[in-house]
Amino acid sequence: MNERNGVEDLSHLGSEKTSYTFQYDPSLLETFENNHPNRDYFVKFNCPEFTTLCPKTGQPDFATLYISYIPDKKMVESKSLKLYLFSFRDHGGFHEDAINVIVNDLVELMDPRYLEVWGKFTPRGGISIDPYANYGRPGTKYEEMASTRLLYHDMYPETITNR
Template identity: 85%
Template sequence: MMTERKGVENLSHLGSEDTKYTFEYDPTLLETFENNHPNRDYFVKFNCPEFTTLCPKTGQPDFGTIYISYIPDEKMVESKSLKLYLFSFRNHGGFHEDAMNVILNDLLELMDPRYIEVWGKFTPRGGISIDPYVNYGKPGTKYEDMAAQRLMYHDMYPEKIDNR
């Protein structure tokens, strides 16, 4: 049986026919709704294959896929607001590693999840690809231990790079 979704009345992006795309970094675009199942651990994963940002030095575009996985607590991020937020990096100058940390920090502040990880897999420029990974587990909980373990082993079996 489906439960009624709580906390959706304040969502301004979802269902709007007047979507505005912001080309400058804007974390205020992010919106949340209540987790209907806070008594259970489960992962929510977003795959964002069209992420773009600019090199802070050259202004050249960088393209990548961003993977965001989290175990929610009381709040969850609304997916359209996340899409608009990620789009706001389009004209933002920042190194890949910084962008992944900024995304994680903004989502931490927004939702206060039990666990979260952000992994960017960028297409090569100059013959090298950069794949920064960052995570967080709530201090003093099993999620803090989980974060340490996942960070240690996150890329033990890297994929063969033949598709980028």
Template identity: 85%
Template sequence: MPERNDIENLSHLGQEETSYTFHYDPSLLETFENGHPNRDYFVKFNCPEFTTLCPKTGQPDFAALYISYIPDVHMVESKSLKLYLFSFRNHGGFHEDAINTIVNDLVDLMNPRYLEVLGRFTPRGGISIDPYANYGRAGTKYEQMAETRLLYHDMYPENINNR
């Protein structure tokens, strides 16, 4: 196995004790180098236990998050992503804001070719909200991909009874 110099700077992975922060903190995110930058491929994270707070009432909101991206040079390290998502726990923000914030932070972190985030929030008051946001690098085929996927992102709506 070739030696990896890019993983020496990962501060969360492999630590015996994990420190959790309860307030939004994008500085928790870390990257490593993509070993296959010559190929387009998707990386998908399923995060079924995302929580944040309603900015008005302070009540907890729960969601399953789906984060998919096509990396370029950098990839997000999964433990740092977990800690980052956990940092939303006491953050007050609407569902739509949380999803767009995650997209913005991951784009700033990795500069991926393409990225999308879908939040499937559990109902409160009889209504569920499922915000979707994506990004495609401007001036590339991924910009068109983002536009197309945004137009068709909910072609297969779920059955309301499954939550």
């Protein structure tokens, strides 16, 4: 098994002095090197405790986020991702904006081959909102993949039993 390169630069992982910020802060995100850049594979994060605030009323909005990506050279470190997602806690933004901001920040951070984020927000006022955004590296097969997955991302919607 290969050693992880770049782990000495990770400041959150293993720290006993973790501090949580609830103001949006993309600088919390950290990366490490992908030891298998010669292979396409998915990494998926299920984040069932995402919280942000309605920009108009200040009421909390809750969601499960599904973040999937095909890494290239860099990968996002999971504890830094958790702290970054916590930083949305007191941030006011519409659901659709939050999902697109997360996509933008992760693309800027890692330059992945492919990335998608799907937010499944709990209902407020009798309506749930489930924004989906993705990215495929321009000029590659991943750009076509992103286009196809966007068109068909919700062909088989789940049976709603948990909201």
